[in-house]
Amino acid sequence: MRKPVLGSFRDPSGTVYFEDGVLYRQVNLCYKENYDYFYSCGLYDKLVSFGLLLPHIEVKNGGEYPIYKVIKPELIKFISYPYEWCFSQIKDAALVTLKIQKLALDYGMTIKDASAYNIQFVKGKPVLIDILSFKKYQIGKPWNAYKQFCQHFLAPLVLISYIDPRLKKLSRVFLDGIPIDLCKRVLPFYRYINPGLFLHIYLQAKFQTRYADGIGEKAAVRGKFSLNSFKGLIESLESLINKLRWIPRDSNWIGYYSDSESYNLDAIHHKEKVVKEFLEKADPKNVWDFGANIGLFSGVASNKGINTISFDADPACVELNYVNTVKQKEINILPLVLDLTNPSPNIGWENEERMSLLARGPVELVMALALIHHLAISNNLPFDKIASFFSKVCKWLIIEFVPKEDEMVKRMLAIRDDIFGDYSQEYFEREFIKYFAIVESVKINNSKRILYLMKKRGAV
Amino acid sequence: MKFKNRVIAVAVVVFIVLLGFNKNAYAYLDPGTGSYFLQILIAGLLAGSYLFKNLWRKLFSKISCFFKKLFKKNA
Numbered sequence: 001m002r003k004p005v006l007g008s009f010r011d012p013s014g015t016v017y018f019e020d021g022v023l024y025r026q027v028n029l030c031y032k033e034n035y036d037y038f039y040s041c042g043l044y045d046k047l048v049s050f051g052l053l054l055p056h057i058e059v060k061n062g063g064e065y066p067i068y069k070v071i072k073p074e075l076i077k078f079i080s081y082p083y084e085w086c087f088s089q090i091k092d093a094a095l096v097t098l099k100i101q102k103l104a105l106d107y108g109m110t111i112k113d114a115s116a117y118n119i120q121f122v123k124g125k126p127v128l129i130d131i132l133s134f135k136k137y138q139i140g141k142p143w144n145a146y147k148q149f150c151q152h153f154l155a156p157l158v159l160i161s162y163i164d165p166r167l168k169k170l171s172r173v174f175l176d177g178i179p180i181d182l183c184k185r186v187l188p189f190y191r192y193i194n195p196g197l198f199l200h201i202y203l204q205a206k207f208q209t210r211y212a213d214g215i216g217e218k219a220a221v222r223g224k225f226s227l228n229s230f231k232g233l234i235e236s237l238e239s240l241i242n243k244l245r246w247i248p249r250d251s252n253w254i255g256y257y258s259d260s261e262s263y264n265l266d267a268i269h270h271k272e273k274v275v276k277e278f279l280e281k282a283d284p285k286n287v288w289d290f291g292a293n294i295g296l297f298s299g300v301a302s303n304k305g306i307n308t309i310s311f312d313a314d315p316a317c318v319e320l321n322y323v324n325t326v327k328q329k330e331i332n333i334l335p336l337v338l339d340l341t342n343p344s345p346n347i348g349w350e351n352e353e354r355m356s357l358l359a360r361g362p363v364e365l366v367m368a369l370a371l372i373h374h375l376a377i378s379n380n381l382p383f384d385k386i387a388s389f390f391s392k393v394c395k396w397l398i399i400e401f402v403p404k405e406d407e408m409v410k411r412m413l414a415i416r417d418d419i420f421g422d423y424s425q426e427y428f429e430r431e432f433i434k435y436f437a438i439v440e441s442v443k444i445n446n447s448k449r450i451l452y453l454m455k456k457r458g459a460v
Numbered sequence: 461m462k463f464k465n466r467v468i469a470v471a472v473v474v475f476i477v478l479l480g481f482n483k484n485a486y487a488y489l490d491p492g493t494g495s496y497f498l499q500i501l502i503a504g505l506l507a508g509s510y511l512f513k514n515l516w517r518k519l520f521s522k523i524s525c526f527f528k529k530l531f532k533k534n535a
Contacts, residue, residue: 143491146491203498207498226507229506232511233506236506
């Protein structure tokens with residue numbers, strides 16, 4: 001039975017749907033000319049060979065109107081959204097989009113939209129997933145997707161780089177990217193000494209306001225935009241984005257394992273060994289690591305070839321995690337920014353276009369290491385609620401209990417009233433066994449913390 | 461008859477003018493008037509910058525090749 005992908009409805013060229021659990025893309029007749037040209041000119045082969053485009057195979061010709069063809073894309077293991085990416089992920093996705101546009105021009109094509117949602121991370125690298133983005137280049141026409149590119153990619157990068165990484169969350173509020181005029185208002189005026197910022201942020205915002213009512217038929221018709229102008233525009237954006245930097249500073253979490261009083265080297269090694277043994281017992285196909293920090297234990301899962309999503313609320317930790325995965329050419333880890341106490345919700349038209357975290361689950365195994373005290377004490381979440389949440393999300397759970405005697409918990413309670421009378425190992429176990437069976441528990445060497453392997457009740 | 465021909469002529473002109481307002485079926489993305497106009501306005505600057513950079517890259521490449529050959533000969 002056909003089940004449409006709810007976020008796929010804006011482009012009349014085609015749509016994405018599931019049938020019997022398999023993902024397909026329908027190409028409509030109105031896109032026939034561009035689709036055939038895209039393949040015949042060699043651009044498809046070029047992009048796939050460079051690892052820039054998700055490969056597709058043709059499965060059906062024709063069908064009920066308006067179907068031209070049905071194609072099957074390679075399945076992506078986890079869908080992530082731009083508001084969950086760190087700085088370098090957004091930057092790499094932006095540069096890939098521009099690289100694709102540059103290549104397309106060499107083949108007489110252009111991309112008609114530059115949405116960040118057209119990019120997904122596959123085996124650690126950003127790739128274009130929307131094969132219907134391409135259209136034949138019309139000589140003399142400016143880039144239709146310029147405004148969208150700046151809103152989806154340039155604005156968040158500029159805000160993170162020059163103001164604060166938390167402003168990236170605006171991408172979730174503004175579905176079609178952060179408005180350029182908002183970015184212009186926030187950026188200090190002296191930043192416009194940079195010609196790229198002056199052109200693509202300041203001037204563009206001014207022009208958007210000035211010409212909001214239109215520029216008139218004459219100006220639109222007379223205006224010409226040559227191929228060299230187009231290439232110049234792409235290179236200008238590339239140059240600006242390449243120079244944008246964000247060095248994570250002032251993060252409390254980057255040195256967590258090296259500076260922590262709760263762990264010494266022996267404890268960390270023992271914890272790694274136990275996590276590895278638990279993973280071997282559970283043998284999951286995929287893992288979500290909540291509170292992953294810089295991905296130290298995500299690495300234990302990924303080294304076993306397990307597809308691992310490495311979540312953390314701190315953008316600096318995710319940035320460092322991602323930079324390390326790129327350096328090591330790691331293909332099994334995808335680091336993402338996520339606040340577990342306020343995870344990504346369903347958003348968009350009818351709250352159905354972009355899926356919540358829960359809607360993208362469940363996963364076979366969750367790791368919740370050095371996390372429970374942040375949820376229960378810093379965020380006042382009862383154990384029952386935490387256990388209930390995990391039971392909705394996973395079949396297997398590796399969770400670390402951090403007792404009150406632990407140095408980190410002592411620090412948390414140093415300047416606040418201890419209202420956590422129920423915060424104990426006994427109560428923790430009592431609440432969690434309502435949802436999970438405790439398969440094994442191991443006390444970490446030279447630490448007061450205990451690791452548990454749990455299995456959801458009733459799971460096969 | 462004259463009046464009838466006049467009416468037909470006006471109808472044909474209106475039809476042709478309306479045809480000219482047909483939007484490209486693939487322009488499903490709103491490019492934003494200001495962003496569109498900015499590109500047209502700076503088209504010359506962008507093209508000039510692109511050509512200059514290209515020229516400079518080619519020149520630099522030729523100069524590098526020349527000096528590489530020179531050092532190889534001397535070596």
